[in-house]
Amino acid sequence: MTEILRLENVSKSFGGNHAVNDVSFSLEEGEIIGLIGPNGAGKTTLVNLITGVHPLTSGKVIFAGEDVSKQQAFQAARRGLARTFQIVQPFPNMTVLENVAAGALFGGGTGSVQDALESAHQELKFVGLDAVADTPASALALPNRKRLELAKSLAMRPKFLLLDEVNAGLNASEIDGALDLIRKIAARGVTILIIEHLMKVVLSISQRILVLHHGELIAQGDPRTVIEDPQVVEAYLGSKFAARVKAESHHV
Amino acid sequence: MKQFLYFGVFALWVAMIAATPLLADNYTIRIAISIAMFSGMAVSWNFIGGFTGYPSFSTAAFFGLGCYAGAIAQRNGIPLVMAWLLATLFVAVFAAMLGAIILRLKGHYFAIGSIAIVDLTRLITSSWGSLTGGGDGLNVPLLQGSPQEVSALVLYVMLAILIVAFLTSIYVDRSRLGFGLKCISQNEEAADMVGVNTTSFKVVAYTLSAVFCGAIGAVYASWVGYIDPTDSFSILLTLKVPVMVLLGGAGTLLGPVLGAGVFVMLEEVFWANFLEWNRAILGGIIVFLIFFLPNGLLKIQYRTLFGMLMQKLREAPKEAEKSS
Numbered sequence: 001m002t003e004i005l006r007l008e009n010v011s012k013s014f015g016g017n018h019a020v021n022d023v024s025f026s027l028e029e030g031e032i033i034g035l036i037g038p039n040g041a042g043k044t045t046l047v048n049l050i051t052g053v054h055p056l057t058s059g060k061v062i063f064a065g066e067d068v069s070k071q072q073a074f075q076a077a078r079r080g081l082a083r084t085f086q087i088v089q090p091f092p093n094m095t096v097l098e099n100v101a102a103g104a105l106f107g108g109g110t111g112s113v114q115d116a117l118e119s120a121h122q123e124l125k126f127v128g129l130d131a132v133a134d135t136p137a138s139a140l141a142l143p144n145r146k147r148l149e150l151a152k153s154l155a156m157r158p159k160f161l162l163l164d165e166v167n168a169g170l171n172a173s174e175i176d177g178a179l180d181l182i183r184k185i186a187a188r189g190v191t192i193l194i195i196e197h198l199m200k201v202v203l204s205i206s207q208r209i210l211v212l213h214h215g216e217l218i219a220q221g222d223p224r225t226v227i228e229d230p231q232v233v234e235a236y237l238g239s240k241f242a243a244r245v246k247a248e249s250h251h252v
Numbered sequence: 253m254k255q256f257l258y259f260g261v262f263a264l265w266v267a268m269i270a271a272t273p274l275l276a277d278n279y280t281i282r283i284a285i286s287i288a289m290f291s292g293m294a295v296s297w298n299f300i301g302g303f304t305g306y307p308s309f310s311t312a313a314f315f316g317l318g319c320y321a322g323a324i325a326q327r328n329g330i331p332l333v334m335a336w337l338l339a340t341l342f343v344a345v346f347a348a349m350l351g352a353i354i355l356r357l358k359g360h361y362f363a364i365g366s367i368a369i370v371d372l373t374r375l376i377t378s379s380w381g382s383l384t385g386g387g388d389g390l391n392v393p394l395l396q397g398s399p400q401e402v403s404a405l406v407l408y409v410m411l412a413i414l415i416v417a418f419l420t421s422i423y424v425d426r427s428r429l430g431f432g433l434k435c436i437s438q439n440e441e442a443a444d445m446v447g448v449n450t451t452s453f454k455v456v457a458y459t460l461s462a463v464f465c466g467a468i469g470a471v472y473a474s475w476v477g478y479i480d481p482t483d484s485f486s487i488l489l490t491l492k493v494p495v496m497v498l499l500g501g502a503g504t505l506l507g508p509v510l511g512a513g514v515f516v517m518l519e520e521v522f523w524a525n526f527l528e529w530n531r532a533i534l535g536g537i538i539v540f541l542i543f544f545l546p547n548g549l550l551k552i553q554y555r556t557l558f559g560m561l562m563q564k565l566r567e568a569p570k571e572a573e574k575s576s
Binding site for chain 1: 426427428431432434435438439441442443444445446447448449450
């Protein structure tokens with residue numbers, strides 16, 4: 001397996017506040033990685049650092065062998081570093097199809113508007129939104145807006161996809177649908193980093209988990225090891241939950 | 253289909269304006285020139301204000317700089333057409349450089365910043381007496397020919413600029429650039445995230461909004477033969493052009509042309525009949541627009557409106573019967 005993303009001592013401060021502090025890790029191509037941590041741990045900031053939304057205070061981000069620490073957001077998108085937002089960000093008055101076509105046209109580097117619309121159609125089929133292709137994005141309900149976000153990022157032909165709480169606000173059956181979709185995306189060979197609060201979801205889908213706390217990476221490794229890590233239990237899971245998950249996993 | 257309709261309506265309108273020197277008196281030709289001139293500027297403004305959604309009020313700065321650049325070039329012996337082209341180029345470069353700075357501002361801040369540019373350019377022009385003649389203004393070499401010939405020439409040049417601007421707007425609307433600009437106007441952060449180079453797209457839109465105004469300014473200066481800072485960098489002009497576009501329909505292709513035509517003719521009527529009140533009436537139009545026509549004349553649901561009207565008319569006799 002080849003390395004796709006490496007962070008070397010990445011830090012970000014806002015004034016005196018160290019939102020992300022000396023974080024280093026390396027991800028392999030094709031992995032699904034969970035990123036967990038309490039609220040305010042710096043998860044979204046970390047995503048913003050990787051995708052060029054915020055400049056780094058110090059450290060290095062290396063993507064596919066290239067130092068991209070100084071990239072801007074639009075350059076990240078063109079390199080194949082796509083993301084979804086915790087709060088969905090559609091182009092409200094454009095149709096669902098046009099929304100996705102924007103991803104194909106600019107991030108995916110399709111030549112013409114026509115080609116972009118065509119490839120957008122394919123992605124809409126893939127996420128199951130082709131029935132609403134011509135409705136304005138603002139008319140969609142939340143689960144479909146989340147799917148739209150996914151379709152938009154997929155149209156960018158990403159090598160690496162960062163999903164910031166794609167399941168927040170969805171009910172149990174909607175989450176199952178979303179997870180199927182994420183697995184299907186991974187099967188296309190896209191490396192996925194998923195931020196998620198629902199531990200069940202993280203455990204079921206991730207091959208590896210990173211845990212952030214106060215901006216520091218306090219644990220990483222395969223899911224079973226991580227949830228037994230005393231530091232993680234202390235900082236995030238709580239001892240009760242850890243015990244329950246452990247018990248459940250013994251039953252399986 | 254829709255494209256042909258756009259072309260057809262536009263071509264017909266341009267042909268009507270172009271026919272005025274053959275059919276009408278000098279007063280009508282003046283109005284025709286006014287319409288062509290403002291339509292050109294409205295189509296320009298649409299690039300930044302309509303497609304991109306950035307409320308720019310710099311129109312008068314571009315127009316004024318075009319006036320002065322053209323005039324100064326001619327006074328230094330550069331032939332007429334070359335001087336016009338030079339002025340256009342100068343304004344384009346100015347806008348591109350300025351855009352890279354000012355487009356970091358958003359929303360109201362951008363609006364205020366862009367209006368400040370008008371005042372700034374006016375102040376520089378009136379202070380730099382050695383080059384611009386300061387407050388005394390500048391005489392511009394007059395165009396050769398009889399008054400009729402001159403106004404016909406000006407009209408056709410203005411129309412040519414309008415046509416180029418209009419074709420550019422059709423091209424932009426269909427292209428990758430236009431798509432990106434629409435993304436920016438809807439959600440700039442998301443546009444950035446899907447890979448739109450928002451800064452350079454905005455600079456291009458801002459430059460497009462300037463370049464035709466520069467050309468129009470230069471031609472205008474040659475037409476009137478005398479320019480001064482208050483006339484060239486007029487705050488009223490900078491407000492009128494966006495109002496015209498909003499009146500017609502911002503972000504649409506025909507909206508700016510329609511809005512400019514309607515506005516100039518309305519203004520002419522008010523100016524002729526209510527000399528003291530025309531500014532107040534302009535204010536009234538703006539207020540009316542904001543409250544009742546936020547999307548412009550082109551976006552009104554005429555069918556629904558017509559249906560409602562017909563319904564009312566059909567019900568009216570019944571109502572009368574009831575009450576009697």
